[in-house]
Amino acid sequence: DAGITQSPRYKITETGRQVTLMCHQTWSHSYMFWYRQDLGHGLRLIYYSAAADITDKGEVPDGYVVSRSKTENFPLTLESATRSQTSVYFCASRGSSGTYEQYFGPGTRLTVT
Amino acid sequence: AQSVTQLDSQVPVFEEAPVELRCNYSSSVSVYLFWYVQYPNQGLQLLLKYLSGSTLVKGINGFEAEFNKSQTSFHLRKPSVHISDTAEYFCAVSANDMRFGAGTRLTVKP
Numbered sequence: 001d002a003g004i005t006q007s008p009r010y011k012i013t014e015t016g017r018q019v020t021l022m023c024h025q026t027w028s029h030s031y032m033f034w035y036r037q038d039l040g041h042g043l044r045l046i047y048y049s050a051a052a053d054i055t056d057k058g059e060v061p062d063g064y065v066v067s068r069s070k071t072e073n074f075p076l077t078l079e080s081a082t083r084s085q086t087s088v089y090f091c092a093s094r095g096s097s098g099t100y101e102q103y104f105g106p107g108t109r110l111t112v113t
Numbered sequence: 114a115q116s117v118t119q120l121d122s123q124v125p126v127f128e129e130a131p132v133e134l135r136c137n138y139s140s141s142v143s144v145y146l147f148w149y150v151q152y153p154n155q156g157l158q159l160l161l162k163y164l165s166g167s168t169l170v171k172g173i174n175g176f177e178a179e180f181n182k183s184q185t186s187f188h189l190r191k192p193s194v195h196i197s198d199t200a201e202y203f204c205a206v207s208a209n210d211m212r213f214g215a216g217t218r219l220t221v222k223p
Contacts (some may be wrong), residue, residue, distance in 0.1 A: 033211075040122075042203060042215040043157075067185065090156055099164055100145050100207040104156035 003027075006091050006105040014080050014113055021076045021108050023091030024065075029103075030096035032074040033058075034085040035068065037107070043090065049074055081112045115140035115206045119214035121169045128196055129221050132149060133218045134189040136204030146187040147205040148178055150217075157203060174198070 008012040013019045015050040023032065035058075047066040055066050063085060065077045071092030074093075078085055088109050092102040109110050120135040138146065144162050145207045149157040159213045161172025168180040187204060204214040 035213075040215055042119075043215040045210055045212075048210060076197075085186075092157075099162060100160060100211065101147065101159055102211055104149075104158075106156045 001089060002050055002104040004091060004103055006089075006108050008108060009106065010109050012111045012113060013043065016080050016083060017080050019081055019110070020080075021110070022089075023073075023074045023076070025072055025091075025093045027093065027095070028071055029093035030071070031094045031102075033094075033102065034064070034074070034076045034087075035090045035092065037059065038087050038091060046076065046089075047090070076108075078110075081085055081110075083112050083113040086110060086112045115144055115204050115208055115212050117204050117212055117214040119202075119204050119217050121217050122215065123218045123220070125220045126194055127191050131192050132190065132194050132198075132219065134202050134204075136187045136214060136221065138185050138187065138204070139208060140185075140208060141222075142208050143209045144172060146178075146180060147207065147211075148172065148176070148187070148189050149177045149205060149213075150202045151201040151203065152175075153200075160189070160202070171191065194219070196221050196223060 007022045033048045034046040044060050049068045051053045090107050091105040094102045118137045126132045138193045147162045148160040161170050165172045188199045201216045
């Protein structure tokens with residue numbers, strides 16, 4: 001099916017472990033984004049990518065790593081998870097021109113114990 | 114960089130009553146403005162957007178918003194809400210990247 005998907009939808013991990021959240025879109029959008037959603041903060045941008053092999057930091061990049069070897073995929077890795085990274089993570093994408101409208105995935109709820 | 118302030122964290126309202134969710138923004142450059150809705154355990158869905166032209170923008174589900182450049186506001190309104198409108202609403206401003214407000218939880222009571 002066309003669209004933007006995230007996996008897993010739910011994840012529980014322990015402090016110090018590495019975890020990767022996956023994001024896949026079928027629209028061939030140039031831009032992809034990772035946000036975290038926390039109560040009282042709305043959505044905060046972690047990293048974004050303007051094209052394959054081009055990534056840049058957002059508001060809250062510390063503790064996260066991204067890569068984009070293919071246009072359709074944009075994985076987010078927590079190299080050593082901390083409890084403060086417990087959150088809901090959303091991936092989004094948009095085209096390179098037009099309205100800047102972003103399309104969001106369903107989210108991944110991550111709990112770090 | 115741009116920023117967004119949603120002035121109400123929670124808005125309770127009775128069914129069929131009108132509602133206004135307030136949003137102010139700041140930016141040193143021209144921006145696009147958006148309202149998104151998030152239903153429980155779901156991602157964000159676009160309600161409406163302002164790009165240019167008419168300052169009154171109509172969106173899905175009977176919502177509309179008015180862009181006011183002098184007051185740097187983009188308030189969302191609906192003349193008569195339904196129970197199904199209960200959700201979290203986010204205002205967002207976009208230049209190169211998109212910045213979101215903290216959200217307003219709209220609760221529609223019967």
